[in-house]
Amino acid sequence: MPLTEFELISRYFDRPVRRDDVALGIGDDAALLRPPPGRELALYTDTLIAGVHFRDDFPPRDIGHRALAVNLSDLAAMGAEPAWAILALTLPAADEQWLDGFSTGFFELADAHHVALVGGNTARGPLNITLAVAGFVPVGMALRRDGARAGDAIYVSGTLGDAGYALENWRTADAATRQRLLRPLPRLALGMALRGVASGAIDISDGFAADLGHILERSRAGARVAVERLPLSPVLHKLDRSVAWRLALSSGDDYELCFTVPPAREGDLSAISARCGCALTRVGEITAGGGLQLLAADGAAITLERAGHRHF
Ligand code: ADP
Ligand code: MG
Secondary structure, X not given: OOOOHHHHHHHHOOOOOOOOOEEEOEOEOOOEEXXXXXXXXXXXXXXXXXXXXXXXXXXXXXXXXXXXXXXXXXXXXXOOEEEEEEEEEEEOXXXXXXXXXXXXXXXXXXXXXXXXXXXXXXXXXXXXXXXXXXXXXEOOOOOOOOOOOOOOEEEEEOOOOHHHHHHHOOOOOOHXXXXXXXXXXXXXXXXXXXXXXXXXXXXXXXXXXXXXXXXXXXXXXXEEEEHXXXXXXXXXXXXXXXXXXXXXXXXXXXXXXXXXXXXXXXXXXXXXXXHXXXXXXXXXXXXXXXXXXXXXXXXXXXXXXXXXXXXX
């Protein structure tokens, strides 16, 4: 007998909640939540569609992790502390093996960041995973895209282009590089540590150049980026430079943070890097205008064929 919708929810998603700001979780018509006073609520949603956002042959446990990770990454980019999630799931069938893997991966990451799943919706149809996540940030302290100013330094966390490399070289990529695509790690600790330090921030989901471009647009500014400073993993270092730079600049799915820092606050970054356990690399600076200038070591301008991933 296939599972009913209600058996499915209670077996795979209705887990005990360990947050006292959840007055009522799964089981009623809506969740009842108690946002803490003095905080702004950061609210975000993202959809993952089979064949578009993940390969059909990804293990379900990785899909569960990834669905939550890409949503939490946006909270990280706001400097928010994650709290709650809602999951709208459309499934072709109540496949228990898939649900077991998916919910395991989902709750492993949720538990690691004290995120409570407080509700959702379940329907039959083509595989589609839509999540909404909510987090808190002290009033006025969120990291926004519109705060970068001329003279601010531009930084990125971790390394760029690994997920794009894994996607293009799925059969030959090593396990660690594949993990970058399968199990991105949202930079939540870093985002929170950058409150009051960064002037602007974004998570890199569509490619570094495209996402930095969003900061520039919102901040009405330009930027100069030294392409040879883009942080690359050992795997990308071994590639032809033009291939490595294309991946670092325009392949998506890295889920690192790109942020800007006024010169007076750059001194804070080494302690933040140590505390958050991730490399922070200075790749350029914000200019008053002039768009995004990508410069090679000899100062020559580099042009990109395609800035980043676009759905339309
Ligand atoms: P309703 O009949 O009011 O539309 P549902 O029967 O769809 O409610 O859902 C019952 C309860 O289960 C609700 O509290 C809902 O938030 C929760 N829920 C449904 N699907 C999921 C899911 N995939 N993950 C988590 N909670 C879910
Ligand atoms: Mg109802």
